[in-house]
Amino acid sequence: MKVRLGNVLSTSVAVGVGVLALLAYFVDGLAAVRVQLLAWGGLLAAVAVLIGVLNLLRVHTRKMTEQTPGWPYSLFTFLGFLLALIAALAAFLPGQGGPTTNIFSRFLFQHVIEATSAALAALLVFILIFAGYRLMRRPPTLVTVVFLVTAAVSLIAMAPEVVGLPDFGLRDLGRWLSQVPAVAGARGLALGIALGIIATGLRLLLALDRPYGD
Amino acid sequence: MAVIRCPHCGKPNPDFVETCQYCEQPIKDTESPAAGEAALSDGTIRKSLILRCPNCGKPNPDFLNQCQFCDTPLKSAGAAQTPQPGPESEPAADLPDWLRALRGEAAASDAPFTPPASEATHDWEWTGAGEAAPAGEPAGEIPDWLKGATGPFTGGEPGPAPAGEVPDWLKGTGALASTEQPSEPVSDQEIPDWLKGATGALTPEPAPAGEVPDWLKGTGALPVESAPPSGAPDKGAPGASTAFVEEPAEPALGAETPDWLRDLSGGEAAPPVGQPALSMEAPLPAILPGPEDEPDFLNNLRGAATPVVEEEQPDWLKSLGLSETPVPPTGSDAPALDFSAPAPSAEEEPDWMRTLRDEAAPPAEAAPAESEAEPDWLTALRADTPTAAESALPGTSPFALDLGDLPPSAEPEAAPAPGGEPDWLAALRPAAMSRPETPATPVEGLELAQGELPSWLAAMRPVEVERMIEPEADDYEEKVGILSGMRGVLRAEPSVVLPGKSAVNVHTLLYTEAQASQAEALAAMLLGDKATAPAGRRKARLAVPWERWLVTVVILFGLLAPPLLLPSLFPRPTRAAPETLAAFEVVEGLPVDRPVLVAFDYEPAHAGELGLLADAVVGHLARRGVPLVAVSTSLTGAGVAQEALDRLTAQNAYSETVSVINLGYLPGGPIGILQFSLDARASFAADFRGARYEDRGGLWQLPVLRAVSTLDDFGAVVVLSATAEGARAWIEQTQGRPTPMLLAVGAGVAPLVRPYYEAEQSAAQPRLAGFVGGVMGAAQYEARAGSPVSPSADFFWQMLGGGLWTSALLLLFGNLAHGALQALRRSRTKRKA
Secondary structure, three states, rough: OOOHHHHHHHHHHHHHHHHHHHHHHHOHHHHHHHHHHHHHHHHHHHHHHHHHHHHHHHHHHHHHHOOOOOOOHHHHHHHHHHHHHHHHHHHHHOOOOOOOHHHHHHHHHHHHHHHHHHHHHHHHHHHHHHHOHHHHHHOOHHHHHHHHHHHHHHHHHOOOOOOOOOOOOOOHHHHHHHHHHHHHHHHHHHHHHHHHHHHHHHHOOOOOOOOOOO | OEEEOOOOOEEEOOOOOEEEOOOEEEOOOOOOOOOOOEOOOOEEEOOOOOOOOOOOOEEOOOOOOOOOOOOOOOOOOOOOOOOOOOOOOOOOOOOOOOOHOOOOOOOOOOOOOOOOOOOOOOOOOOOOOOOOOOOOHHHOOOOHHOOOOHHHHHHOOOOOOOOOOOHHHHHOOOOOOOOOOOOHHHHHHHHHHHOOOOOOOOOOOOOOOOOOOOOHHHOOOOOOOOOOOOOOEEEOOOOOHHHHOOOOOOOOOOOOOHHHHHOOOOOOOOOOOOOOOOOOOOOOOOOOOOOOOHHHHHHHHHHHHHHHHHHHOOOHHHHOEEEOOOOOOOOOHOOOOOOOOOOOOOOOHHHHHHHHHHOOOOOOOOOOOHOOOOOOOHHHHHHHOOOOOOOOOOOHHHHHHOOOOOOOOOHHHHOOOOOOOOHHHHHHOOOOOOOOOOOOOOOOOOOOOOOOOOHHOOOOOOOOOOOOOOOOOOOOEOOOOHOOOOOOOOOOOOOOOOOOOOOOOOOOOOOOOOOOOOHHHHHHHHHHHHHHHHOOOOOOOOOOHHHHHHHHHHOOOOOOHHHHHHOOOOOOOOOOOOHHHHHHHHOOOOOOOOOEEEEEEEEEHHHHHHHHHHHHHHHHHHHHOOOEEEEOOOOOOOOEEHHHHHHHHHHOOOOOOEEEEEEEEEEEHHHHHHHHOOOHHHHOOOOOOOOOOOOOHHHHHHOOOOOOOOOOHOEEEEEEEEHHHHHHHHHHHHOOOOEEEEEEEOOOOOHHHHHHHHHHHOOOOEEEEEEEEEEHHHHHHHHHOOOOOOHHHHHHHHHHHHHHHHHHHHHHHHHHHHHHHHHHHHHHHHHHO
């Protein structure tokens, strides 16, 4: 069996740090160790964000150079990055504020990022409504009908009351739907998520899963 | 059996074959020179020369480069021998007698043959003779018995043999001069055993006229004045042993001549006239034995050529049946030799010979017509030769028989050998052997009788293959390599690896007539479809999604109509949910000297909903003057947080760095939250703007952050999250802390985080104190807080109401309509069906 030193080292570090962090919950003397490890983890996370940005630039640059299908979108992505970078560098100009709070950055954020994000969210809403509106074009099923009724009732329950329009108990029904069945489902999801986290954590501590290497 | 040399390859072939058995070239080509002759450029014929092999000493024609027996180079530098040429250009008139006889010419040649002066040869080989010893040849190299032999190379009287050097058995032959070489009598003890049984071979009797075989007449053993029998067959065929029928040898008998030899010579000494017994023109076949193992035919030769006085004949010789016969004629008149075994006497005949004769007793009808006058021994010998009628097997060599597999005609139990026949001879005896009768085709210009071969010799004759062998035709032309384009070369690639395509169609489709007709119909249909397809292009029509446009219009109307047309359609709520009231109470009870951590964990896309919640909750904090410290675990959330703080600062006269600060992005997700909760100062060294405030002693020396080091130093934690994961991360990583937490989530996330809220309610002092969900919750919170509603807030409230109601109505009525239409279509389809 061939054993590579790199894999052994990375696995040892990962397992050791995880065990210490876990033990720190039970041993008070390891609190400082845990804090230090968490601080290093935070630094690594920040560096990972930077690496992610650089990798994103590399991917889109390759798409542009090789002119793969959809390369104009990569061009816009690259231009946006350049603009944001230029806007951030403008902070070094006197009287312009910080990299993120100068006028250029705020302009890009307010009129580009926020606007486009809001537009996408609105489009998502329209798509969902249109899909719900055409739900009965296919042969109806029980699940489809229940979904449709639940959605309508929930929307009505969240909607403001209409002056002079009785709610016919729909708001109470909506409230009940959101607080009882939905919460029950949410609890189940939470339990499943918790169990998954436990299993994943154990696998990481036991070096069964090594997302940091092969 | 005469031997003809192939003019092409020079190898010996029997005279009865027409094509060379080695090179398959015609031997008897009239246009090519005869065997032993070479055609010169001027058209004359020269005799082929004889070269002695330096290794084995056997004769080879001069046109060969290698010895045909041992493959030794004949014409190497070390070859001492030099061919003894005959006449370079010998006119036809100067041809030797034997050659002339072959061509039908008369008169013997006078040109003596001088053998090459070479090393010793076999004694039985005739190395030339003449009146004088050959030039350059020591007298001792020529067998003495042969020196006196006359023939085409000598054309003269046989020379005298030195005394004592002539084998006694040969002294009586005509090869020696009788006057000079009286032979010594040979006693019976000196006669080898194998020779004793040869009856008649050495005791020729004067045969009556017509009874002496031709082959015997020419040996010279018979008296010269004997006339050849008239009935002697003229066997000048290829089978004729012309080489041994040259001249009757005159035995020179004297007082010392043995009786048996004297008998052979007929008692009269006469110089042999004619040619020697052996012809050296053609090289002697290798099968001829040496003096130690005289073959029977040779015994017959000498015996028949030597008439023996009857009273002097030994018994064994008497039994041969020979009688005094005149000297047989020579040349064209010389009869062919008969190699049939002579019949021995009853007393002297060895067992093996007796057995041979008995087994080979020919039928009466197979005997030739002239057998009536033939001696008994000759008859017996001829009978030994199986005829075609008797043969059961094709001519095969006795050596080719399988061991243990006797021929059908073999009669092992009848094998004689009561004590005389050696086993090897019995095994070699071809019991069933046939040979197609070779027609006696006379050689052109030569009237010779065909001799009958003994069985063992006939078995050695090449067998004609009856089956037709197709000539090998190799038309393969090489395509690769340097030999490309050439034929008859070895293939560069073995044929076994050459890909071959099976000629058999293994993929034959089996189908019936019905299937075939159906396939044809389908093909016709397809072709018809292709034919009817219009070739013109249709103009593309823009498909208008009227349904989508309709829905869009309806939604826009529902969104814009209430705030624009019906601004009071949706009044603000007057009641609040319990969780919203609890949150209000928590905020209302927070101390103002402790900052509150506000986590803006939502994207700009959710700013429409979460912004309202932020305005409601954070605004309440701001109105109370609680310091705010903003943080975000999202990259863009920090910017959203900054905008919210800027708005609140403007509305509530917050002083930055005194009352509010935005720390910015907290990396690491849950790890960052945990780290910040444990050591907040280690997480940030600068705020969202990047300012370190070093002039003020650092970031954490600012008034708003001076008292903060851990999460416990905050008065509360308000989490504004658009996703359940963000909210859950704050809840899970900060559990166990006494700092109360307020959740402000969207309407869709509220059910997912409600369990956490409800689970905390059982505690005495729940950490998750309040929970505000959606725009409705924000409105309820503001209504409880008594916050003034701004016009924009009211506008958005109206749009919210109109949009929610429109969406709900579209879902209901739209699906009802679609369902009704589908049902109608199905009913119509059913009716039509």
